[in-house]
Amino acid sequence: xxxxxxxxxxxxxxxxxxxxxxxxxxxxxxxxxxxxxxxxxxxxxxxxxxxxxxxxxxxxxxxxxxxxxxxxxxxxxxxxxxxxxxxxxxxxxxxxxxxxxxxxxxxxxxxxxx
Numbered sequence: 001x002x003x004x005x006x007x008x009x010x011x012x013x014x015x016x017x018x019x020x021x022x023x024x025x026x027x028x029x030x031x032x033x034x035x036x037x038x039x040x041x042x043x044x045x046x047x048x049x050x051x052x053x054x055x056x057x058x059x060x061x062x063x064x065x066x067x068x069x070x071x072x073x074x075x076x077x078x079x080x081x082x083x084x085x086x087x088x089x090x091x092x093x094x095x096x097x098x099x100x101x102x103x104x105x106x107x108x109x110x111x112x113x114x
Contacts, residue, residue, distance in 0.1 A: 004089065046059050058082075
């Protein structure tokens with residue numbers, strides 16, 4: 001499985017790393033899981049529909065963050081990624097905390113995967 005990121009994702013990560021120092025390690029754990037099971041797996045992740053795209057866009061809701069001790073997978077972090085099954089490729093689109101943003105940036109998704 002090949003992992004890439006959008007420029008906007010890198011900016012999201014940089015900002016969140018100031019608040020959550022363990023985020024790089026936490027993302028490595030997520031990548032390990034995605035290598036084995038990249039498709040949506042409720043209740044941990046869901047496919048985002050109604051975008052009008054053929055690309056499979058998935059939102060991960062349950063991410064364990066070591067910086068948020070005692071919260072486990074209920075950390076509130078959200079990860080949006082595009083999964084290209086034929087190419088065995090995942091593109092990280094967006095990373096945010098649910099207290100900072102209510103929903104994913106649908107315009108960012110549409111702009112990058114139309």
